[in-house]
Amino acid sequence: MSSQTAASPELARFVRQYTVLLTTYKRDGTGVGTPVNIAVDGDRAYFRTPGGTWKVKRIRNNPEVELAPSTFRGRPTGPAVRARARLLEPGGAEDRHAARLLRRKYPFVQGVLVPLAHKLMRTRTLHYELRIAR
Known part of the structure; x- marks a missing residue:
């Protein structure tokens, strides 16, 4: 992986954001918000989570998520944007790249x-890639 690249216009507002509210969806369509740290690299953003969380199960069932700038406790401070989450292969090059970006930020x-x-x-640490839904 190359070094960090300029953020896409959709993700530019998240580059310096400390915490974002990641909303994942239950099978019945109910949204569940969780504050997470993200690192932006070009047209992608990355976050990590413990492997056994409900968030992981919800993303497995429905990779469509929303991102909104938020306070440390998860109170939204701006409009949300729709994105798609993809689990990175543990131990793979993308996984290591995401970990490096998060450690740097x-x-x-x-x-x-x-x-x-x-x-x-x-528990295993899982890294996810987020891409803005078009």
Whole structure:
């Protein structure tokens, strides 16, 4: 993977955003919002999560999600944009690239705290790619 590239117009507003509200959908269509850290690279954004979360199960059933800028606690601070989530192959080049981008943007949180928490939880860390839905 190459170094970071300029953000697409749709994702440009998320480049400096600390937290976004990621809304995933249950089978009945109900949205569930979760605050996450994302790193933007060109026309893609990446986030990570522990492997056993409900968010992972919802994305597996419906990869259509929404992203909105938010506060640390998940209160939206701007309009949402529709996107599609794709699980990156654990240990693959894209997975390592996503991890590197997240560590670079959030050195302490994503470089130390989150990996330690996932280790203590004894769960695998999963990385997802987000692309704006057209």
